[in-house]
Each structure stands twice: as C-alpha cells, then as structure tokens.
Amino acid sequence: SACSSKLALSQVHPMWQEPLAIPGGDRQSPVDIVVRKSIFDPQLRPLKVQYDPRTCQQIWNNGYSFLVEYDDTTDKSTLKGGPLEDQFRLCQFHFHWGENNAWGSEHSIDRRLYPAELHLVHWNSDKYSLFEEAVMEENGLAVIGVFLKIGKRHEGLQKLVDALPAVRHKDSVVEFTKFNPACLLPENIDDYWTYAGSLTTPPLTEAVTWVVMKQHIEVSHDQLAVFRSLLFTSAEEQEQRSMVNNFRVQQALKGRTVRSSFS
Numbered sequence: 001s002a003c004s005s006k007l008a009l010s011q012v013h014p015m016w017q018e019p020l021a022i023p024g025g026d027r028q029s030p031v032d033i034v035v036r037k038s039i040f041d042p043q044l045r046p047l048k049v050q051y052d053p054r055t056c057q058q059i060w061n062n063g064y065s066f067l068v069e070y071d072d073t074t075d076k077s078t079l080k081g082g083p084l085e086d087q088f089r090l091c092q093f094h095f096h097w098g099e100n101n102a103w104g105s106e107h108s109i110d111r112r113l114y115p116a117e118l119h120l121v122h123w124n125s126d127k128y129s130l131f132e133e134a135v136m137e138e139n140g141l142a143v144i145g146v147f148l149k150i151g152k153r154h155e156g157l158q159k160l161v162d163a164l165p166a167v168r169h170k171d172s173v174v175e176f177t178k179f180n181p182a183c184l185l186p187e188n189i190d191d192y193w194t195y196a197g198s199l200t201t202p203p204l205t206e207a208v209t210w211v212v213m214k215q216h217i218e219v220s221h222d223q224l225a226v227f228r229s230l231l232f233t234s235a236e237e238q239e240q241r242s243m244v245n246n247f248r249v250q251q252a253l254k255g256r257t258v259r260s261s262f263s
C-alpha cells in the first residue's frame with residue numbers, strides 16, 4: 001500500500017551525505033508542489049524550446065546518474081520564454097529514479113511521487129559564457145522537470161535505453177549522436193509550475209529556475225528496469241552498487257511561491 005511504500009522510502013539510504021550548511025539555503029530543491037497553494041500567473045508565457053539533434057554528443061555515467069551531453073558552444077539548442085527573461089542553452093539531460101515504481105522522482109505533486117523524473121539542464125548564455133560560470137549565479141540555470149509514469153513503451157527513449165549497457169559503470173562514456181530530446185517532452189508543455197530553486201546534487205548552488213511540467217510522459221516497466229541496471233560504482237571497485245534511488249530528499253519551501261502557467 002502507499003503507506004508501506006512510504007515507510008520503505010524512509011529507510012532508503014541517500015546517495016551522498018547532506019551537507020550541514022548550504023550557501024544561503026533558503027531556496028533548495030527538490031520540493032513538494034502543493035497544487036492549491038500554487039499561484040496562477042497570467043504573465044507566464046509559453047516555453048520556446050528549440051533543440052538541434054546534431055548537438056547531441058555522448059552519454060556519461062558520472063556516478064550520480066547518466067548524462068546525455070550536448071555541444072553548448074553555440075546557441076543551437078535553446079530554451080526561452082515561460083518564466084525566463086534570457087535565452088538558455090541546453091547542456092545535458094539526465095534522470096532520477098527509484099529501486100521500484102513506488103518512488104524515484106525528486107519533485108512531487110501534492111506528495112505524489114513518480115517512479116522517475118527527467119531533468120533537461122540549460123544555462124543562461126545571454127549573461128554567462130560557460131556552464132561552470134552560470135552554475136554559481138542565481139539566474140544562471142533553467143531546468144525542465146518531466147515526470148515519468150509506467151505505461152506504454154516510449155519509442156523515442158528506446159535508442160537511449162539501448163545505449164545504457166555501454167555506460168554501466170561510473171566514469172564510462174559512449175558516443176551518442178542525433179538524439180532530439182524534444183521527443184521526451186509531453187505533448188502539452190504550456191502547463192507547468194515554476195519556482196526559484198537549486199541544483200539537487202552537489203554543489204547544490206541556488207542557481208536554478210525550475211520549470212516542472214504538469215503532464216507526465218509514459219515509459220515501459222522494462223525501459224525503466226534498464227536504468228536500474230546501471231551502477232554507481234566504477235569497473236575497478238569490488239562492491240558493485242546498483243544505481244537506484246539517486247534522488248535528493250525534499251527541501252522546505254521556506255516561504256517561496258510556486259507559480260502555475262495554468263489556472
């Protein structure tokens with residue numbers, strides 16, 4: 001039942017030790033989005049997503065998740081509009097998932113967790129010249145979050161799933177090209193929640209404008225099972241640890257407002 005899975009969730013060991021003090025620490029992510037407390041903002045515009053599959057370069061297991069990395073040396077794959085004043089460049093996307101389908105997402109909607117969550121990571125190329133610079137600035141990053149639900153097989157995801165065995169171990173990299181991440185967005189990207197937050201992995205910097213999609217995408221049970229076949233550990237390490245539960249515990253809203261683009 002839901003409560004027993006919640007109990008089990010509380011016994012899940014976080015992947016890294018939460019630091020005691022975080023710079024600022026009043027706009028941390030992820031958070032639970034309480035729908036009835038979100039504020040409709042009619043000034044929020046539709047998101048403008050322009051991704052060029054030719055900028056797709058490689059998949060990398062960084063020991064937290066697997067990242068699909070894009071060439072962000074030019075403005076070929078960009079995000080603007082929505083809550084954003086500037087133009088942002090896509091640099092990578094990755095996922096967070098659980099050991100089972102009861103949990104795995106970082107954000108939740110009225111406490112509802114999803115089995116996994118996609119993050120499309122962009123940095124402010126109007127104001128900064130590198131991701132590494134932008135990651136330290138409060139309007140430096142924009143991350144689109146999309147919930148994954150177990151259902152029908154996601155045809156566009158399969159090319160990615162087929163490449164995962166090649167990056168089973170931490171620090172492995174494989175060439176991966178011509179992948180258009182727009183295929184991972186839900187049909188409706190006009191309905192979203194947005195709030196000021198942070199990276200959910202170290203350095204946890206408070207640099208992120210979060211855009212969490214209301215509509216989820218569906219992937220099959222077997223596709224998500226391949227995510228769980230990845231390892232946190234490198235090929236050299238004795239003890240192999242499955243890459244599961246790579247989500248951060250939810251953080252206090254601390255007076256922040258979550259806005260919605262829909263009423």
Ligand SMILES: NS(=O)(=O)c1ccc(C(=O)N2CCN(Cc3ccccc3)C2)cc1
Nearest residue numbers: 092119121132135143198199200201202203
């Ligand atoms: N889950 S999330 O969407 O919040 C997210 C997590 C990690 C990243 C990410 O690419 N890096 C975080 C820092 N890391 C390396 C780094 C870079 C500069 C300074 C220090 C360290 C890269 C982006 C988004």
Ligand SMILES: [Zn+2]
Nearest residue numbers: 094096119200
């Ligand atoms: Zn993430």
